[in-house]
Amino acid sequence: MTDDAERTVNLRPDDSAGREGAAVAPADPAGSQGAAPREGDAHVYGRRTRSERTIGRDLLAAGFLAVVLTAIGVPAAMLWQVATPRVEFVVVEGGWASVETYPSGYVEGDLVFAGIGLVLGILAAAFTWAAMRERRGPLLLLGLVIGSIGCQVVAWKIGAKEWQHFWDSVEHAPVGAHMWRPPSVLFVELDPAAAWAALKVGNLTTALDSLQLGALAVMALAATFTYTVCAGWSRRPSLRTDAPE
Secondary structure (H helix, E strand, O other): OOHHHHHHHHOOOOOOHHHHOOOOOOOOOOOOOOOOOOOOOOOHHHOOOOOOOOHHHHHHHHHHHHHHHHHOHHHHHHHHHHHOOOEEEEEEOOEEEEOOOOOOHHHHHHHHHHHHHHHHHHHHHHHHHHHOHHHOOHHHHHHHHHHHHHHHHHHHHHHHHHHHHHHHHHHHOOOOOEEEEOOOOOOOEEOHHHHHHHHHOOOHHHHHHOEEOHHHHHHHHHHHHHHHHHHHOOOOOOOOOOOOO
C-alpha cells in the first residue's frame, strides 16, 4: 500500500478517535459553555430566587397592610382611654360644673392621643420595612399612610362615642353626683360628607376646613418619615433585599 493510500484510510469518518485514545468533546446543548446565568435562575448571586413583582400583588399587600393597621385602632383607643387623665365633673342644679377651674385634661387628651400615634407610626413603619421586604416601594408606603390614618380615625371615633355616653349620663345623673369625663380629641374637624357637598358647589376652602385631621395625622406622618429614612439608607435601588446590589 502506498503512502497516499495509508493517509486516505486514516481520514475515513468511521475511524473512531477513541481507538487512538483521544477524548471526544461533548455537545453543548446551550450553544456556549460560557453563557452568563439568567437573572431568574435559582441561587444566582448566592441568593434565593426573586419572586415575581407585579402592581397587583403590591396593591394587595398595601391593602392588607392598611386593613391590619386600621384594626389596631381598637386597642389603641383602649390604651388612650386608660392612659389619659380624666376631668372630674359634678352635677349641679340645671347643669354641671368642673371640679378644677382650669382642668389640664382637655389638652392632655390630644397630647396622649398624638403620642400614641407617634409611637405606633414609628413601629408600624419599622415592622413593615422588615417584614414586607419583597413589596417595598411607593404602593406599600401608600398602604402604610392610609392604614395609619384609619387607625387613628377608629380610635378617635371610639373616644367620641365614649364622650357622648358620658354626656348622656350627666343629663340623667342626680344633683351632686361626681363623674369623670373620658378623653376626646378637640382639634379635629373631619366631616367627609360636608367636604363633598362643598366640593360639588365649587367651594374648595369650605371643603378643606371640613378635612382638618389635626392629631389624626400624627401616626401617618411618623410612619412616612420612618419609612422614608429606611429607604434612604438602603443600598439597593429596588429596596428589596433579594435583589443584587
